[in-house]
Amino acid sequence: MMDWFSDLFSQCQAWVYETLVQPVVFGLGYGNLLEDAFDATGWLLVGLLQITVMLVFIGALERLYPAEPVTDRRAVRVDILYTLIHRLGLFRLALFFAIDPLWDALSGEMRLAGIETFQLDALWPGVTDVAWVSFLVYLVVFDFANYWLHRAQHGFEWWWQLHALHHSQRQMTMWSDSRNHLLDDLIIDSAFVLLARLIGVPPGQFIALVAVSQLLENLQHANTKLWFGAVLERVLVSPRFHRLHHSIGFGHETDGRGTLGGHNFAVLFPVWDVLFGTASFELRWDPTGVRDQLIEEGGRDYGRGFWAQQWLGLKRLVRRTS
Numbered sequence: 001m002m003d004w005f006s007d008l009f010s011q012c013q014a015w016v017y018e019t020l021v022q023p024v025v026f027g028l029g030y031g032n033l034l035e036d037a038f039d040a041t042g043w044l045l046v047g048l049l050q051i052t053v054m055l056v057f058i059g060a061l062e063r064l065y066p067a068e069p070v071t072d073r074r075a076v077r078v079d080i081l082y083t084l085i086h087r088l089g090l091f092r093l094a095l096f097f098a099i100d101p102l103w104d105a106l107s108g109e110m111r112l113a114g115i116e117t118f119q120l121d122a123l124w125p126g127v128t129d130v131a132w133v134s135f136l137v138y139l140v141v142f143d144f145a146n147y148w149l150h151r152a153q154h155g156f157e158w159w160w161q162l163h164a165l166h167h168s169q170r171q172m173t174m175w176s177d178s179r180n181h182l183l184d185d186l187i188i189d190s191a192f193v194l195l196a197r198l199i200g201v202p203p204g205q206f207i208a209l210v211a212v213s214q215l216l217e218n219l220q221h222a223n224t225k226l227w228f229g230a231v232l233e234r235v236l237v238s239p240r241f242h243r244l245h246h247s248i249g250f251g252h253e254t255d256g257r258g259t260l261g262g263h264n265f266a267v268l269f270p271v272w273d274v275l276f277g278t279a280s281f282e283l284r285w286d287p288t289g290v291r292d293q294l295i296e297e298g299g300r301d302y303g304r305g306f307w308a309q310q311w312l313g314l315k316r317l318v319r320r321t322s
């Protein structure tokens with residue numbers, strides 16, 4: 001099944017590349033970037049596939065079984081814009097050009113110092129080099145890193161000023177996963193590209209890992225009352241589990257000194273929250289947002305449009321660090 005799918009995907013990628021991308025890139029005189037353009041085509045296709053799955057399946061769940069009524073369509077439209085920017089390659093392209101030179105310099109230094117990069121799939125020959133086993137191993141390693149990165153986003157005051165934008169959505173939907181400060185995206189996505197290179201994830205597997213994780217993250221943000229039942233809730237993060245993380249005054253509060261409170265920081269596997277004492281499996285669907293947005297708590301403005309949100313995020317950051 002996985003082989004069949006990856007064959008089909010490669011064929012699509014080759015076709016779009018040869019008929020559309022290659023002639024344009026060549027015509028513009030960027031023949032030296034053809035290899036990068038091929039990778040970019042792959043990411044673009046993955047993004048389109050993700051958005052199709054979202055519209056067809058997750059969208060249906062939101063309509064059939066919503067957690068709350070949609071009263072603020074404009075807030076949802078801004079999140080759709082975030083999703084298009086983040087998933088359809090514009091952001092990835094920038095990242096690619098930012099990370100690649102950095103990585104080349106770093107790995108050159110490491111080679112000079114005699115440090116080899118680690119090949120995680122070579123750990124147990126015959127087992128960890130089987131495609132689906134290595135895929136699961138990478139998924140777990142990435143998710144562990146994700147849990148701690150997410151806790152850091154809440155634990156460091158300066159980082160929270162950026163991540164608060166993600167939490168300021170009071171009308172949460174499947175599009176809200178991508179609602180992040182671009183600087184926050186840059187830090188998190190860079191960390192994952194570097195981690196992938198450090199443990200030797202092959203490019204094809206990396207694309208699949210990112211695609212699967214992101215789709216599950218879209219599902220978790222969906223405006224739906226879906227939960228997975230007492231057992232599966234503890235295996236995979238559900239919309240109910242993640243909505244609790246967004247719950248005002250419960251999911252993500254710090255006491256102002258950077259000390260962590262809050263629940264449900266895991267991205268895919270709730271086991272990290274169970275192990276590190278931050279899990280909550282309560283069946284409740286609270287309003288989402290940040291406490292200081294409430295009128296009685298000062299009514300802080302996190303911005304309505306894309307640029308306002310980005311600008312206010314930078315201002316919060318500067319005020320905290322200066």
Ligand SMILES: [Zn+2]
Pocket residue numbers: 150153154163167245252
């Ligand atoms: Zn968070």
Ligand SMILES: [Zn+2]
Pocket residue numbers: 166177221242246
């Ligand atoms: Zn979230």
